[in-house]
Amino acid sequence: MGRYAARRLLQLIPVFFGATFLLFAMVYLIPGDPVAALFGERRVSENTLNELRDQYNLDDPFLVQYGKYMGFIPDGDEGLSGVFQGDFGEDFRGREVTAIVGQRFPPTLRLAIGAVVVQTVIGILAGIVAAIRRNSFWDSLVLVSTTLVVAVPLFVSASVAQLVFGLRLGWFPIAGLRNGAMSYALPTIMLASISLAYTARLTRTSMVENGRADYVRTARAKGLHTPRVIGRHVLRNSLIPVITFLGVELGTLLGGAIITETIFNIPGIGRAVFEAVNQREGAVVVGVVTMLVVVYMLANLIIDLLYGVLDPRIRYE
């Protein structure tokens, strides 16, 4: 187990560098001069511009910029300061990227945790019902409703939900965060809806497959009640693919967070990235996206390790 974890962690290193390098390359290919853009129409002396460009290493060759950013190449009098020293850079107004993330992350985190809980609980329950009552009305209902939920793009369903439940019926706050926990209710449900359908379908398929397994027949033959057979034997084994899926879906959740935060006007990390891209705050974009990529990779590592807990047949060598 320990060796397996270590090997997986080592495998993450090239992926981490590849992904951050790719993002860094893309962001710094943005045409135009971000320093000049900072001042808009105002006239600024060439000296000030040069000083700022120097401060943000914009004159260095691209690879040197990347090295300085990651903290491999000393940056002038500051010495080594980069991602590996816990410094994700600062924006052009001098705010630390880590501070921006600290400020903007909590709403997104609440939204994401809520969405994962809603999607897991309702998705797995719906999947169980569909699998137990296979080919019944409930099964068809789950199948049809999940197909519809998958087909309607999140930005459409979220806009409609906001119009109907927020503006027209007034059941939920329309936008913003001024109404405490209630502000999160509708955005959380909408964000959960994208992956809920897949969770339900995956649970169903996986339970139907496992229901035919020999150990299930054995469990029934030795006289166990149906609830115990399903809960203890079928369900536990059926959740493995569902949990893998939840890990992979974190990326979709991040994309969905940008859309939900835009529609419901929530000042979260998705909005922050989007604003940063539009304002050419390269450091913020790379910093935040790097952190998100790290979170994404670590979450998938943890899920890989969780396999062993759920399925003792899997041995890590």
Place this chain on the structure above:
Amino acid sequence: MSDPGTGVVQQGTGSEASAGAATGGADVGLPGREASLWSDAWRQLRRNPLFVVSALIIIVFAVMAAYPQVFTSFYPGTADPRSCSLSNTVGRPSASAWFGYDVQGCDYYANVIYGARVSMIIGLATAVFSGMIAIVLGSLAGYYGGMLDTIISRITDIFFAIPTILGAIVILNAIGERGLFQVTLVLVTLGWMTMLRLMRSSTIERRDADFVDAARALGANTPRVIARHILPNALAPVIVYGTIFIGVAISVEASLSFLGAGLQLPAISWGLMINGSFTRILQAPHLLFFPGLFLSVLVLAFIVLGDALRDALDPRLR
């Protein structure tokens, strides 16, 4: 054992005959019937109402994309999406303007009809180009294994680590000019990985199959073994996912355009229309409803089509 399909009287339309490559001796079906995976699948698909309905919907949208005039010729209102009159701003749907007017006073029916074009082009182009990358690299990685496989798989991992919408926003902003070509390019860049993994694993599954050994023993060279014997059999999962991926790509394009990171005005895109509806949403919910409906129906059709293909192509589910 070259081709179990040859020499057998062919049924069906014949279009599937070209795909009837070797499927192995075990699959030879009843005498007088073509028994390849593809002809079997086609026979099953024709009887599946979900397949027929979703295929018809897609054909209607394809005609709408290629010849929007067909849908505006019998229309009593303004058939030109660019001919607008501010006096009609956010007009309600009526007998002369079925879908009402948008904020600029443009006829909404004409706009929604013309909006099918970008969605269809981007969806199809993204799936085709991602599929080509995936099929070429995936079959090479799966067939040769070793160093080549390691390199291709690690590059796939790197691209996989970048969340799609987030990555697309970053790249599209870097490109600056955002037209059909650029949006497609970005969606392909961030979209080929799943199909590659499918292609790779289904190639590995078939690389050591008996019918491949047989072909090799008969003297077929490597390109022929890959192209004639492994590909036709390994392609099924990629085609299933590729069909669903057309819907996904259409949905992502609309989402990006909605966020202001995709296509830009004056392009006619459902995502842009929904974005534009937001300022007047209370007076004019039809501005959200119609493009949202068309978009959802088209995405749904591709997803249902993909599901039907999966049922037909995966004999293990029968």
